[in-house]
Amino acid sequence: MKTKHSWNSVEKVEFLIRIGTLTEQGYTISEAIQFFLKYENEKLKPTLTSMLARLEKGSSISEALVMLQLPKNIISFVYFAEYYGNLSRGLIDGGNLLKKTLDSKMKFQKLIKYPLFLFWILGLFLVIMYLYLFPHFTHLFSTLNIQLPLITRLFLLFVENSPKFALVFLATVLSISLYFVFVFRKKTILEQAKVYARTPIIGNYYRGMITYFFSINLSCLMKSGLAIYDALAIFKNVEGLGYISKEAENMTAHLESGEKLQNVLLYNTLYCKALAYIVEHGQANGRLDEELEHYSQWLLNDLEAKMKNLFMIIQPILFFLIGIIILLMFVSILLPVFSLINGL
Numbered sequence: 001m002k003t004k005h006s007w008n009s010v011e012k013v014e015f016l017i018r019i020g021t022l023t024e025q026g027y028t029i030s031e032a033i034q035f036f037l038k039y040e041n042e043k044l045k046p047t048l049t050s051m052l053a054r055l056e057k058g059s060s061i062s063e064a065l066v067m068l069q070l071p072k073n074i075i076s077f078v079y080f081a082e083y084y085g086n087l088s089r090g091l092i093d094g095g096n097l098l099k100k101t102l103d104s105k106m107k108f109q110k111l112i113k114y115p116l117f118l119f120w121i122l123g124l125f126l127v128i129m130y131l132y133l134f135p136h137f138t139h140l141f142s143t144l145n146i147q148l149p150l151i152t153r154l155f156l157l158f159v160e161n162s163p164k165f166a167l168v169f170l171a172t173v174l175s176i177s178l179y180f181v182f183v184f185r186k187k188t189i190l191e192q193a194k195v196y197a198r199t200p201i202i203g204n205y206y207r208g209m210i211t212y213f214f215s216i217n218l219s220c221l222m223k224s225g226l227a228i229y230d231a232l233a234i235f236k237n238v239e240g241l242g243y244i245s246k247e248a249e250n251m252t253a254h255l256e257s258g259e260k261l262q263n264v265l266l267y268n269t270l271y272c273k274a275l276a277y278i279v280e281h282g283q284a285n286g287r288l289d290e291e292l293e294h295y296s297q298w299l300l301n302d303l304e305a306k307m308k309n310l311f312m313i314i315q316p317i318l319f320f321l322i323g324i325i326i327l328l329m330f331v332s333i334l335l336p337v338f339s340l341i342n343g344l
Contacts, residue, residue, distance in 0.1 A: 007044060012068055013099045015044075020091030029061050029087070061087065072240030073213060074098050079238060080217045084224035104307050111311050115318035122325055129329065130159045137336050149339055155332035193243040197270045201310070208303045211272040212296050214244050219292035228261060243270065272299070 007015070015036065022032035030052060037048045051064045062079040074094045081090015134156055141148050148156075184192065196206040214235075221231040232255075235241065235248035247269055254264040261283070266276035278295045282288030 007047065007068055009098070009102050011044065012070060013095050013102065015068070016074075016091050016095030016098065020088045020093075020095060023091065024088035030055055061091075071098070071101075072242075076238055076240045077213070077217070080220060080234075083234065084220045084226075086220065100304065104304075107311055111315050112318065115315065115322060118322050122322065122329075125329065126159055126162070129333070130156075133333070134159075140340070141336065146339060149332075149335040151328070152332040152336050155328055189242050189246045193246075193270055204306070205303065207270060207272050208299055208306075210243055210270065211275055212299045212303070213241070214271060215275060215278075215292045215299070216296035219289045219296065222289040222292070229255060247271075 018036060019029070019032045022035060023029060027035065033048055033052055033055070037045060037052075047067055051067055054064045054067070055061070060079075060082055062075050062082055065075050065078060074097065077094040077097065078087070078090050081087050081094070134152075137148065137152070138156075184195070187195075193206075193210075197203045199206075217235075218228070218231055221234060222228070226234070229252065232248045232252050236245055236252070238245060250268065251261075251264050254268060255261065262276040262280040265271055265279060266273060275295070278291050279288065282291035
């Protein structure tokens, strides 16, 4: 439920990291929130007071964090940290992960903001050219019995049919939206996950993120002394993990039937294939928890690098398209002028 005093994303990140830092220094959760309460602005105090009240009634910090309307995966991150006894680290890592997600979102918005503005300006120019400039060209050339250049005719045809292209685009977006609301959302979590994993570009990022969450939390649970089977039992009971929870049930069934964990990961899940080889190697040398931790950090760094590369590709493509449209606009204007001069 949305509170009257909603926090923005930056405030949520700062809260998680600061509370985590304070608990790392020896404060209890309640003391850390009370300390935070004394120095924050009035807008945040009602939520903090309500969180303290919930903690005093026996709620866990992961349950109290629901009031901040954090993403479910971040709350699950904190839940696991509570379970394996390193809450301060879980709060800080959860805050940093949320910060990286927000940074990627802001970078993408900045990346497309200027090109979208240019597209809007170009669209305005195209309308003006179509309504006022090209009709004069057409009338003048028909009067002189001279045919317009091919590029100009093609450009006119494109502009003339642009409303139809826009309608097709809107119809496509509407169809996808209706499919998502009435069909996709009714599919099981596993079926939805398969669709995400098969979607170009998104699929690689989705596989990477679920593999990261699974491997980092499995590593931490194993470090706290749990066996793999017991760790999977915890995954099954955690809300907000989506595919990871459902897949934990399937993995447990496969393990009970005698299959090896690396084979289950390799052939029966959507996790990155490298995870199966990490598990096999880690079990062989008795350092599975450490290798999972290292792998999860490498995976997160790899995802960041891929996102950065994707952003670096998107902007040049957008500017290239804008440049092509501008070039066609000038050519379609100048060629008729040159044709007219030659005709005279």
